């Protein structure tokens with residue numbers, strides 16, 4: 019019987035399922051009667067080809083699905099409501115800058131005239147080199163210099179609808195100068211600051227204290243300036259970005275209503291706006307709770323689209339203005355589901371002691387007392403038993419510190435304590451949660467040491483407590499008998515995952531199975547396609563993981579693309595070491611040892627080879 023402790027049905031969105039053999043599988047949502055593809059099988063297959071874990075697995079089928087679903091949702095609401103504008107989405111490159119991902123979005127997005135959002139000069143340079151459909155929007159946000167603006171204006175002649183979103187009055191003066199110099203008029207947008215705030219992790223990006231955008235006074239100043247200089251007819255887009263992962267759909271309605279007030283006021287002032295750009299914010303339900311919490315959302319993509327289209331239609335009909343074309347910059351939604359991180363468990367530190375330690379005549383009598391706690395353990399006295407066990411242990415530790423217990427005696431005492439705790443935990447597991455004791459017991463769960471770097475591969479888990487579904491990829495036909503925190507291989511105590519989405523809520527330990535000697539145990543972290551890759555850092559010089567892109571087909575998979583992870587030599591050069599210099603220095607050192615007779619000629623070869631092989635190798639455990 020597949021276990022349901024992990025709540026896969028809640029968060030899996032039909033993309034992740036469990037096979038009868040207990041393997042976790044991926045399902046292509048775009049085909050009827052899809053055959054799920056087992057993940058452990060994929061990993062073993064990749065391993066046979068020399069691609070080892072940790073692996074960032076991109077599932078092209080899921081990326082396509084996100085893009086299709088977003089566009090289909092808008093199209094269907096637009097048809098239902100009889101909305102007169104169009105939907106013209108753009109992908110914000112910062113969310114996943116990887117060439118392969120951007121290329122795919124552009125390719126699949128052509129049929130939707132899907133565009134790109136560039137928040138910097140490098141991103142614009144990337145955007146201009148993509149085969150976007152004619153008239154696709156390129157929205158330029160962020161702080162812009164002369165060069166940025168020059169490229170943006172010139173690109174209009176190439177069939178791009180490149181819109182320069184003004185973030186300040188000063189920026190317009192640069193635009194005007196460059197435009198006059200080139201003799202080409204720009205397409206302009208204005209980023210308007212709304213007073214309404216949205217809840218969630220990015221609350222500060224919204225409301226009138228947001229760092230971006232123009233307030234009412236500056237908007238009016240800008241309009242006057244545009245009129246004065248003859249640029250008013252260039253202003254075609256109003257931009258409002260409310261922050262990312264907006265948890266509550268009613269926040270969308272409220273802010274869109276305010277955005278519409280600006281839009282219709284500006285139209286009434288003679289501004290020829292035709293686009294209303296509502297930025298990012300379309301969230302992903304990472305936990306499957308379907309609630310307005312930080313890692314969940316209380317709406318579907320279809321509801322998000324309805325909220326926007328209906329609100330805008332109503333407001334514009336009221337104001338007697340034509341329906342604008344709607345732009346969103348939905349990055350997280352399009353890419354988050356499309357990749358997962360897979361790593362293997364290297365080792366475990368087990369705190370669970372299932373067997374009663376044998377009494378030893380040398381034991382201190384407190385060890386005996388500790389071992390009798392079990393005799394009065396029952397559902398009503400668990401907390402008392404826990405308190406007693408901790409008391410005896412602390413007394414024994416005090417004796418050890420004073421030299422009254424030797425190391426062997428102390429080791430037996432710690433064993434007796436952990437045994438008692440295991441009995442308490444077992445009883446607790448069987449009889450449900452009781453509050454405080456849970457937190458106390460969670461300090462004694464096992465550690466599973468895993469082959470990945472949190473800082474490189476899951477930076478938001480470290481920085482902003484982002485939750486992703488994390489599950490073992492096999493043995494779901496067995497009841498997981500352990501609880502573990504996952505630690506990574508950096509030497510940093512922050513390098514661990516201790517928040518998990520389970521069937522009945524968020525827990526600080528993950529149910530896992532006993533490791534079996536000689537058998538790989540894989541863990542998958544799902545929905546990591548947005549923001550994670552390029553925010554990662556080189557903590558302890560762990561570099562990029564191997565990246566493999568697959569597409570799902572007929573119960574099997576095809577490798578579309580492969581990028582080998584960083585070698586040690588590559589990571590060294592990122593931080594300005596020259597691997598060849600290092601090798602030379604090492605060789606010199608070895609030769610010196612050979613000269614003094616400390617190292618034999620044969621050993622010299624072994625040493626140099628070991629050093630060289632490591633330079634060329636993966637930064638992770640191989």
Ligand SMILES: *Cc1c(COP(=O)(O)O)cnc(C)c1O
Nearest residue numbers: 259262263298299347348349350
């Ligand atoms: C980050 C960002 C986005 C992307 O937001 P998502 O919530 O990931 O869709 C869109 N627009 C702007 C201006 C941004 O800064």
